[in-house]
Amino acid sequence: MKVTVVGAGGNVGSTVALSIAERDFAKEVVMVDIEKKDGDNTFYPSKGRALDQWEASPISGFDTRLTGTVDYEDTKGSDVCVITAGVPRKPGMSRDDLLEINSKIVKGVTEELVKYSPDTIIIIVSNPLDVMTYVAHTASGLDKSKVMGMAGILDTARFRSFLAQELDVSPKDIQSLLMGGHGDTMVPLPRYTTVSGIPVTQLIDKDKLDAIVERTKKGGGEIVGLMGTSAWYAPGAAAAQMVEAIMLDQNRIFPCAVLLEGEYDIKDIFLGVPVKLGHGGIKEIIEVDLDESETDLLRASEKAVRSTLEDFKKLMDK
Numbered sequence: 001m002k003v004t005v006v007g008a009g010g011n012v013g014s015t016v017a018l019s020i021a022e023r024d025f026a027k028e029v030v031m032v033d034i035e036k037k038d039g040d041n042t043f044y045p046s047k048g049r050a051l052d053q054w055e056a057s058p059i060s061g062f063d064t065r066l067t068g069t070v071d072y073e074d075t076k077g078s079d080v081c082v083i084t085a086g087v088p089r090k091p092g093m094s095r096d097d098l099l100e101i102n103s104k105i106v107k108g109v110t111e112e113l114v115k116y117s118p119d120t121i122i123i124i125v126s127n128p129l130d131v132m133t134y135v136a137h138t139a140s141g142l143d144k145s146k147v148m149g150m151a152g153i154l155d156t157a158r159f160r161s162f163l164a165q166e167l168d169v170s171p172k173d174i175q176s177l178l179m180g181g182h183g184d185t186m187v188p189l190p191r192y193t194t195v196s197g198i199p200v201t202q203l204i205d206k207d208k209l210d211a212i213v214e215r216t217k218k219g220g221g222e223i224v225g226l227m228g229t230s231a232w233y234a235p236g237a238a239a240a241q242m243v244e245a246i247m248l249d250q251n252r253i254f255p256c257a258v259l260l261e262g263e264y265d266i267k268d269i270f271l272g273v274p275v276k277l278g279h280g281g282i283k284e285i286i287e288v289d290l291d292e293s294e295t296d297l298l299r300a301s302e303k304a305v306r307s308t309l310e311d312f313k314k315l316m317d318k
């Protein structure tokens with residue numbers, strides 16, 4: 001029950017680590033980041049954040065050991081590794097603008113991780129998400145069931161939280177599905193959204209629902225506009241939920257970015273679809289019926305991700 005989080009000296013990574021610790025199912029969370037120089041000083045953000053979080057254990061009541069490091073040897077034998085290493089976007093940027101810098105980081109980090117944990121499961125968080133998951137899969141040599149991207153849980157959580165606010169109901173009672181890439185072309189699916197089993201379309205006007213769908217698609221950008229950098233609380237909780245589902249073999253159904261090989265008539269890219277998560281990683285890709293307009297939206301999202309993937313391949317050829 002060992003988890004590694006790389007990029008854990010930063011915002012999302014440290015939140016993933018704390019969220020895992022607070023759930024108290026893992027024995028150990030190793031937090032990796034690089035050292036930072038400032039003049040004559042050298043700082044170790046992953047060690048600092050790990051120590052600060054471990055000091056919260058008596059108050060929050062968890063046993064999960066949090067340790068910080070810059071040495072991959074300490075990650076040896078990890079069951080699950082979460083990669084949040086990379087640069088977040090700033091206002092005016094798209095996630096795709098991070099392609100060049102983050103692909104180098106994710107490739108390097110993945111190679112280090114599999115050196116010490118050749119059977120691990122990898123969850124990618126770094127953006128642009130769908131292509132970074134492709135990069136990690138290629139660099140790791142791991143089976144496709146063991147490499148996945150976190151985005152759909154976050155995006156559906158945004159959709160669910162906005163609906164809960166509009167309907168004045170508990171967010172816990174809203175279930176939803178969302179597919180496609182983690183960008184503005186993502187495809188929230190109101191037809192697969194219910195409030196305790198009641199189709200949401202029966203509870204809310206079409207205009208209001210359409211506005212909430214649009215807000216969800218731009219949910220990441222809304223936070224960037226407010227903070228000058230991207231979100232971490234909801235993304236951190238979402239990645240921790242995936243780790244928990246895998247390690248406790250919960251067989252939970254979540255939308256995750258996975259390698260498609262013909263499912264939904266899509267091949268050779270990572271894209272968000274519903275999957276069953278448990279021991280071993282992705283146990284099953286679930287194919288749901290989509291109507292014509294939903295299929296068109298998924299195709300458009302596939303096209304957008306494919307275009308970023310082509311850009312990545314061109315970078316590799318340079």
Ligand SMILES: NC(=O)c1ccc[n+]([C@@H]2O[C@H](COP(=O)([O-])OP(=O)(O)OC[C@H]3O[C@@H](n4cnc5c(N)ncnc54)[C@H](O)[C@@H]3O)[C@@H](O)[C@H]2O)c1
Nearest residue numbers: 007009010011012033034085086087088125126127150235
């Ligand atoms: N998938 C999602 O839904 C989602 C949500 C939020 C953020 N993100 C992405 O997650 C990434 C991290 O965001 P953040 O807000 O935590 O940024 P951050 O700057 O706070 O943290 C990133 C950390 O990565 C570290 N890092 C950089 N290069 C590294 C390397 N080679 N090895 C180890 N660590 C390295 C940095 O030192 C930094 O501490 C960004 O790419 C962001 O776009 C994705």
Ligand SMILES: O=C(O)C[C@H](O)C(=O)O
Nearest residue numbers: 089095127220221230231
């Ligand atoms: O929006 C971003 O750049 C970060 C992340 O993908 C998000 O959706 O919050």
